[in-house]
Amino acid sequence: MIQVENLQKTYRTGFLMRPKKALSDVSFHVPRGVIYGFIGSNGAGKSTTIKLLTGLLRKDAGKILVAGFSPDSAESRKHLGYSPEQPYFYDYLTGRELMRFYGSLCGLAGRELEERITWALTLLNANKDWVDRRLRTYSKGMMQRIGIAQAILSKPELLILDEPMSGLDPVGRKDVREAILSLNRDGVTVFYSSHLLSDVETISHRVAMIVGGKIVREGTVDDITSNASAEYHIHVAADIPTQDLPAGVSAQGTTPREWICKNAEARDHFLEFCLKSGLSIERIEHQRPSLEDVLTEEIARAEH
Numbered sequence: 001m002i003q004v005e006n007l008q009k010t011y012r013t014g015f016l017m018r019p020k021k022a023l024s025d026v027s028f029h030v031p032r033g034v035i036y037g038f039i040g041s042n043g044a045g046k047s048t049t050i051k052l053l054t055g056l057l058r059k060d061a062g063k064i065l066v067a068g069f070s071p072d073s074a075e076s077r078k079h080l081g082y083s084p085e086q087p088y089f090y091d092y093l094t095g096r097e098l099m100r101f102y103g104s105l106c107g108l109a110g111r112e113l114e115e116r117i118t119w120a121l122t123l124l125n126a127n128k129d130w131v132d133r134r135l136r137t138y139s140k141g142m143m144q145r146i147g148i149a150q151a152i153l154s155k156p157e158l159l160i161l162d163e164p165m166s167g168l169d170p171v172g173r174k175d176v177r178e179a180i181l182s183l184n185r186d187g188v189t190v191f192y193s194s195h196l197l198s199d200v201e202t203i204s205h206r207v208a209m210i211v212g213g214k215i216v217r218e219g220t221v222d223d224i225t226s227n228a229s230a231e232y233h234i235h236v237a238a239d240i241p242t243q244d245l246p247a248g249v250s251a252q253g254t255t256p257r258e259w260i261c262k263n264a265e266a267r268d269h270f271l272e273f274c275l276k277s278g279l280s281i282e283r284i285e286h287q288r289p290s291l292e293d294v295l296t297e298e299i300a301r302a303e304h
């Protein structure tokens with residue numbers, strides 16, 4: 001559904017038009033029918049990529065195909081629904097009036113338009129009293145829901161969402177996750193960026209991780225996390241003073257009885273240390289690394 005190959009983008013800023021490389025050689029492929037999470041550090045290039053996919057920015061080099069078409073063609077936009085990171089709308093309208101405006105732009109009218117609006121608002125759990133209030137009175141979370149609701153009005157095959165969960169409370173995040181899953185069950189391909197990695201882990205079929213304008217990992221969550229170094233959590237029966245610990249071992253929070261060993265070598269040293277000190281071990285847990293662990297590792301690697 002989306003093909004990106006060797007994509008490059010440099011911004012030119014300031015009076016001297018100094019170049020600032022945002023993307024260098026980015027490639028990934030989003031198969032039809034998947035939920036695809038796009039994650040990375042601040043300033044990594046997520047919004048730049050999304051703006052290039054939606055035709056809001058022009059690439060310097062590389063290839064982009066969206067539903068088989070160039071992103072600046074009218075054809076690609078026929079297949080696309082898009083919600084930006086900070087949706088901005090004419091704020092004298094109410095949410096419902098805004099939906100009517102965007103619905104009519106997609107060629108909807110009359111009863112079909114009203115039914116489509118009700119469907120979109122209900123999916124986002126936004127069919128509430130506030131939808132008839134002016135947008136200028138909306139909270140960030142309400143605006144986020146309206147932004148996503150307008151993006152699905154045309155029932156697009158492909159939905160591109162820039163940070164759809166940002167600014168939402170836990171209930172709002174759950175509503176958006178469920179809306180994405182429900183749309184996907186109906187065949188919609190969803191490409192979205194997010195900093196909320198636990199949400200990404202829960203709903204994405206595939207993930208691309210971008211750091212410093214380069215894709216550093218791509219695959220299913222299992223592919224990505226199974227190659228990362230696993231941690232071991234060891235619970236001991238008595239407190240241990242931190243100054244005595246072997247390298248690679250740190251305390252879990254403030255509990256001096258649960259210790260994190262960052263790899264198998266640190267685990268072996270810690271177990272040896274416990275045996276020598278006569279400390280009994282209560283439990284050893286092998287922790288599967290999370291996307292957050294992998295991203296933190298990749299950011300640290302890029303910085304060195």
Ligand SMILES: Nc1ncnc2c1ncn2[C@@H]1O[C@H](COP(=O)(O)OP(=O)(O)OP(=O)(O)O)[C@@H](O)[C@H]1O
Pocket residue numbers: 011012013020021022040041042043044045046047048049
């Ligand atoms: N209009 C612009 N002019 C100049 N530089 C820009 C512009 N937009 C983005 N950049 C730079 O390009 C890089 C990528 O920015 P981008 O907004 O794509 O990152 P991001 O991954 O979306 O970040 P965040 O998670 O913080 O939203 C950053 O270094 C940023 O400073």
